[in-house]
Structure formats: C-alpha cells, structure tokens
Amino acid sequence: MRGKFASFAEDEHRARLAKARRLLREQGIDHCISVAPESLYYYGGYDSWVSVNSPQALIFSADEGEPTIVLRDTDVSLAHESSWIKDVRAYRLMFDDIPGTFAAVAREKGLRGGKVAVEIQSYAIPHSLGLALAQALAPAQIVDATVLLGMPRLIKSPAEMAYLSQAAAYAQAGLDAARRTLRPGITEIALAGAIENAMRTAGSDYWAIPTELAGGERSAGGHATPRERIIEAGDIVHAEFAGVAARYHATAIHTMAAGEPSRRARAVYEVGRASLAAGIAAIRPGAEVGDIEEASLEPVRTAGLEHAAVMRFGYGLGVAYPPIWLEPLQISRGPNQVMQEGMVFVLHAYLQLADEQLGIIQGGTYALTGQGVEMLIGGGDVELEVI
Incomplete structure (x- = not known):
C-alpha cells in the first residue's frame, strides 16, 4: 500500500x-x-x-x-x-x-x-x-x-507541467459545458452545476475554491458564488473555476453574454480585453511584476476606468488545498518579484462598476515557457462571446 x-x-x-x-x-x-x-x-x-x-x-x-x-x-x-x-x-x-x-x-x-x-x-x-x-x-x-x-513551488518541473496540462483539460470540459448550458432562464446554480459535473466526469479532483459565477445585476461581484438567480436575456455572466489533477490547479476565467448585451457592457468588456492583452505583452523572463500590472492598466486609464480595476493582475498557481489556490507569486504593484521561465500563473483583467451593477473578468491560466507566454486554459484575449 x-x-x-x-x-x-x-x-x-x-x-x-x-x-x-x-x-x-x-x-x-x-x-x-x-x-x-x-x-x-x-x-x-x-x-x-x-x-x-x-x-x-x-x-x-x-x-x-x-x-x-x-x-x-x-x-x-x-x-x-x-x-x-x-x-x-x-x-x-x-x-x-x-x-x-x-x-x-x-x-x-x-x-x-x-x-x-x-x-x-x-x-x-x-x-x-x-x-x-x-x-x-x-x-x-x-x-x-x-x-x-x-x-x-513557483518553477514547475516537467512532471508538474504534465499534471497542469491534465488539469487544464478538465477545466476545458467545464468551459465547454458553460458554453453549451448558458441561456436565459437557467439559474446561476444550474449553470455552475453543469460546469462542475463536466469537470468531475472528465476526471478532475476537487478544487480548493468554490466555483465563482455571477451574472446580470450580480456581475459586479468579483468573488461572487452562484445563487438561485435566473439568468436573463442580455446578461453578462462571468465564471472562474479550476480543473485539478494531482492537486495541481488550472483555472478557467471567462465572461460571456446570454444573448446580445448592452452597448455599455460590450464597451467595458473591450477595455478589459485590451487590459489583458497589454499585460500579457509585458511578460517575459526578468520582467518585474509591478511593470506588468502597470502595462495592464494603460488601456484602463485611457478609458477612464482605473477606479474600476480593483483586483491584482495575476498570481502564481499550482498545488492547492482549500480554502485557497494562490501561490506566493503576486503579479501586482508592490511585491519585489520578477518573472522566470517555468512559472505558471493566473492572469485576469477585472473591472467592477458597482454603481452600474456591471462587472467583467477575463483571463485564465498561463505558463511562461521558452516560447513565451502560453495559455493553458481560459477565455483569454477574445471578442465577447455571445451565446
């Protein structure tokens, strides 16, 4: 034994x-x-x-x-x-x-x-x-x-990367289920259930943080967990969840719309998308974490939305147990850390407009490899997905 x-x-x-x-x-x-x-x-x-x-x-x-x-x-x-x-x-x-x-x-x-x-x-x-x-x-x-x-733990071995790739495949099953299931009339809990069932059915171990999911008037809640709220036509819905293999987590982050959203929601999403892309472009071995977050904020400042960017741009990811899945790497202003090849991390552009009851979060799990920044799982830098 x-x-x-x-x-x-x-x-x-x-x-x-x-x-x-x-x-x-x-x-x-x-x-x-x-x-x-x-x-x-x-x-x-x-x-x-x-x-x-x-x-x-x-x-x-x-x-x-x-x-x-x-x-x-x-x-x-x-x-x-x-x-x-x-x-x-x-x-x-x-x-x-x-x-x-x-x-x-x-x-x-x-x-x-x-x-x-x-x-x-x-x-x-x-x-x-x-x-x-x-x-x-x-x-x-x-x-x-x-x-x-x-x-x-921040620099992953080949064996660890194999588990992370497997975890990403489990999270992909959850993301695929979200795309299949999202529609007006379904509850947030039912949508989260479809995501979680798909990951478990694919083979995922249990995750260290509950599935975070919110839509419509609740979308400004960055760490919101699903409720028995019925998703309405045009709602922006964002989700964050992880597939897990041998305790290694790969986190999917994605914002979608259940039908055509408002023009304001589209505009805010595009700012977040530009923020994500700008931050990713600044990542390379030796880059300082504060400089990366500063780069991610440039499109946000240009749009006059810096006050809405209330979340760190990224953090390390790997082995995790409840109640958290964060590793000591903080991709944010303040810490004195630099990026190294072999690191795996979550990146997310998050904009919270509480007074408008609107929030978007876009990103996923990435690795810094010899070929550059590789996305393992997530929504990433894409146009708003309307289901």
Whole structure:
C-alpha cells in the first residue's frame, strides 16, 4: 500500500526537500515544522486536506536527516498511500498534546534553541495553535517560513507541467459545458452545476475554491458564488473555476453574454480585453511584476476606468488545498518579484462598476515557457462571446 497513490517519484520529492534545506541554512534556521498542506504534499508527497481541523506537520532539520510526518491517527493510511516518508507518527485528537508532540519530534532531531521555521501565515495554524506551539518550542524562536517554503513551488518541473496540462483539460470540459448550458432562464446554480459535473466526469479532483459565477445585476461581484438567480436575456455572466489533477490547479476565467448585451457592457468588456492583452505583452523572463500590472492598466486609464480595476493582475498557481489556490507569486504593484521561465500563473483583467451593477473578468491560466507566454486554459484575449 505504501506509495501506491504517490503522484511523484521519491527522487523528485527529495530534490525539493534538499532545496528547502539549503534555503533554511542560508537564513540561519536549523529546523522546520511545516504545517501547510501544500508543503506537506510538495515536499513529503502527503495528500490530505484535513489540516483545516486536524493539525499535521512535516518536521525536518536543515541537515540530511530523514523527515517525519506527524498527523492524526485517523489519517495514517493516507500518509502510507501517498508519501515516501517512512517515519509517520500519530496522535489522538482531544487527548494528546499536539504542540508538545510536534516539539518533541523536533527535539529528537536536535532542536535545543535557535530558530524554527513554520508557515505562520497558513490557515492550518490558527492563533491558538501558534501560541501553544511557541510555548512548547521555547526557548527556540518561531520564524515565518511561508514564503521560504512556497517560493520553490513557483518553477514547475516537467512532471508538474504534465499534471497542469491534465488539469487544464478538465477545466476545458467545464468551459465547454458553460458554453453549451448558458441561456436565459437557467439559474446561476444550474449553470455552475453543469460546469462542475463536466469537470468531475472528465476526471478532475476537487478544487480548493468554490466555483465563482455571477451574472446580470450580480456581475459586479468579483468573488461572487452562484445563487438561485435566473439568468436573463442580455446578461453578462462571468465564471472562474479550476480543473485539478494531482492537486495541481488550472483555472478557467471567462465572461460571456446570454444573448446580445448592452452597448455599455460590450464597451467595458473591450477595455478589459485590451487590459489583458497589454499585460500579457509585458511578460517575459526578468520582467518585474509591478511593470506588468502597470502595462495592464494603460488601456484602463485611457478609458477612464482605473477606479474600476480593483483586483491584482495575476498570481502564481499550482498545488492547492482549500480554502485557497494562490501561490506566493503576486503579479501586482508592490511585491519585489520578477518573472522566470517555468512559472505558471493566473492572469485576469477585472473591472467592477458597482454603481452600474456591471462587472467583467477575463483571463485564465498561463505558463511562461521558452516560447513565451502560453495559455493553458481560459477565455483569454477574445471578442465577447455571445451565446
């Protein structure tokens, strides 16, 4: 049973772990208690969503010793079927001291003081657990490793790209279903159901964020989830959803119209389309993320709609568990990051006109390859699709 459902070879995981250890040593950190489920999967191969209610940890030192997974006893078999790691320890929820267990394993690996890396920005370590863990680890000091452990995930290996291509195919099934199903008279929930059913039927794993879908008077809601609202003739409808293969997400983003829309809706869509195209044109290896977003905003400023551009232009995408699918790459003004070949990311032009009850979002998932920017899935830079 051990490793029967592993997504990657052990050698790939060990190479990733070696990179993480090198980053730890460069920061003067001797030990790591990784709690984020995406890290447990990326480095340890352990595939489980349950960090949201049952703390889990991948514990290792910056030297070459073997790592340990600590998890709830209910989930031991999940580690055996997916992870290459041999040392799997279990605790009993409601009875055992979980922070104390994590700390005891770290001390087995030589922890006495110094710094311990933990992803303190992860939802998997709520404030109460963080406080208890800090107390259990004292006099060692917890330092934030959210970015340190997340950044290696930004450059995808050939094996990861294969999963992303598969995920994109699942999302394409959802996009095709949206085109077949959208019509006046259907509810937003029914449309989302057709999208999700098509992706699951095609073979998709579960996604980390609910399907986002809204139309007509609700279209200004950028993160709106579908309701029992009936789609009307001429409604602008936008959707954002992901196909998933081996926890790798590929997100489709597309705006369509259920019949001929208003002239205003068409005009706003064209501004968004121009914004998307301008941002894509600025992407190349070495490009600064702030410059890319600035380029995407030029058509928006020209149209006098900069106030409506309230969403970052893009973000990294790959391994994900609920409740988010974002990686540390932020394609936005502010972060000091540059684009590199091998990155995969979501790009979206979003314009929100709340006072007009109108919003459009257009984009998808892209990869920066040796051939340039390649769209894996999404609506992309196309004329408004009227169904």
